[in-house]
Amino acid sequence: MIFKRFSLGLLWRIVLIIFLSAGLAYCLTQLFQAKTEVIYWLSCALLFGVIVYRGFDLYYYSNATNRKLARFFDSIQYDDFSIKFSSDNTFGKSFQGLNKQFNKVLEAFRKIRAENEASLHLVNTIIQNVQTGLMLYDQYGRIELSNGAACKLLGFYRLKNIAELKANHAELAEKLHDTTDKHFLYQGANGLQVSVNIVSIRLGGQIKNLVSLQNIQPEMQQKEVEAWQNLTRVLRHEIMNSLTPILSLIGTMKHIVDTELPATANDNGAKGDLQEALQTLESRGIGMINFVDGYRSFTSIPSPSFAEVQVAPLILQIMNLLQPEMVAAHISFSVESKAGDQLVQADPEQLSMVLINLIKNAKEALEHTKDALIHITTYTQNQWVFIDVTDNGPGIEPEALEDIFIPFFTTKENGSGIGLSLSRQIIQQHGGTIKVVSQAGKGSRFTVQLKIKMPAGST
CATH class of the missing domain: 1.10.287 (Helix Hairpins)
Structure with a gap:
């Protein structure tokens, strides 16, 4: 380009249009004087075309700044901060300064977006890994955010609406819709006890409800013990x-x-x-x-001496220890290990004592059962190891099911009522839980749940 400065380029285009317009005026004057030579007609047509072209060129050239502003605002509107303004730096220092300022603003926006994305990722990671269940839903019950702890606590894989809770937690769904009671204790199936706290916040002109769900069942059991x-x-x-x-x-x-x-x-x-x-x-x-x-x-239970314990070999040792008793009692004794080589942080002696107690309880329950069997299953789920001790005995009566972990409560003639209470206390000291599912006439299943020992450096 001959003229490097915008002002000179603008002046050059205006002067050129003026000269072309003068030429067009001269040709038109000759035509009005009844000179019909073809050269004047061709000259008029050519000059008019050139003037129109240069007029569009002048318009496009003079609106370069407006187009630049439009591109700049579009990049901000659509979060496109990857563009650079530098193509018209040759127009002079004013354009160079303008491009530099545009690029600085876009770079600032780019850094802010990167920081926001990093912060959002951090917050989302914390939300998903925190042990407290969290849910955010709007006034129509649409769930906009829920972490894994909330879904696991309520027994759902994914939640999209509060109405989905009515299937298993009708009372909780009703209270979450009402939101009159901001803090309450919800007791669900299988002894689930959850402390619920609701906080209403305004986001984007709408009222959102942030719900925290804290499982207090382990704490309640600890206080009971x-x-x-x-x-x-x-x-x-x-x-x-x-x-x-x-x-x-x-x-x-x-x-x-x-x-x-x-x-x-x-x-x-x-x-x-x-x-x-x-x-x-x-x-x-x-x-x-x-x-x-x-x-x-x-x-006066001694504190556990924690060590890395591999579940499968421990179960196998217990099985070999108790197998002669099971053969003598005509009980089919089997183990199914799905936990692989998972490790838990536990006291092997105390954990063995708990499992032996559960197995012997099952053996005593099978005293009058035909084709008696005890089956041990180990498996993993969500960073937890589960050990199931299942029997096909007479089961536990519903009225006794809630009391079997209470000290001194027993259904045996010569029982002390300490075994299961002691077992639950030991497992709680290991940071786990012990639960029972039983139905009269259809056997019982005791489940020990322990945290998996994660490798060093893992999250």
Whole structure:
């Protein structure tokens, strides 16, 4: 291009159009003077065409800045910050400065968008990995955001609308639609206890509801265990304090009767009866102390000595240990491992004690069952390892199902009611849970759930 500056280029185009217009005017003047030479007609046509062309060129050239502004605003509107303004830098310093400012603004927008995307990715990652269930829905019940914890807690793979909760959680769906009660405790199936908190916020001119769902069942179970431990500790202390002086007094009385109370011919065996009564009292007192002292383990479980434990070999060791008892009891004993070589962080001795207790409970339940069987299954799901102990025994009555983990509750004639309570306490100390599903006449399934030991450096 001959003229490098916009102003000179504009001036050059205007001057050219003026000269062309003058030429066109001269040719038209000659035609109006009745000169009909072909050369004037051709000149008029040619000059008119050139003037029109140069007029469009002048218009296009003078609107270059407007087009640049339009491109700039379009790039902002559609978040296209990849374009660069530099093609007309040859028009002069003013265009170079304008292009530089445009590029700076676009670069600033580009950085802001990158930072927003990084922040959004971080927030989304936190939301999806937090253990608290989160849901965001609008006034029509449309769920715009829900994390994996919420779906898992409510038993859904994906949620799109609050109305979908009516199938399994009708009461919760109704309260979420109403939103009058901002904080409440929801109790669902299988003992599920969820603390629900609703916060209403305004986004984009609409009211959105942010719901947090916190599973408090493990905390409630822990508090229950602690309450029973405290009660047991107090009762044990009081009973021991009462029985100890009584036994001491009985021992003193026995000594007096044996050494200082002579037998006579007229006592009709009264001394012997007294000695027998004191001996019975002493035996029952000692038996009571031993019985109460047997609950010491429930109130003083040692802290787990954690180690990396591979589930499959541990189950195999337990199976080999108990197989002779199962053969003697005519029980089919089998294991199905779907957990592979997954590791858990656990105390192998305590975990073995829990599993042995569950298996022996199942064995005792199968005492009068024909074709009795106990089946152990291990599998993984969502960073958890599950161990199922299933039997085909008589099952557990519904009224007893909710109480079997309560200390001292038992359905056995000679049971202490400590085994399952102790097992649940041990598993809770491992950061897991133990649950039971049973139906009268159709057997029972106890499930131990433990966290998978993730490799170092994994998220």
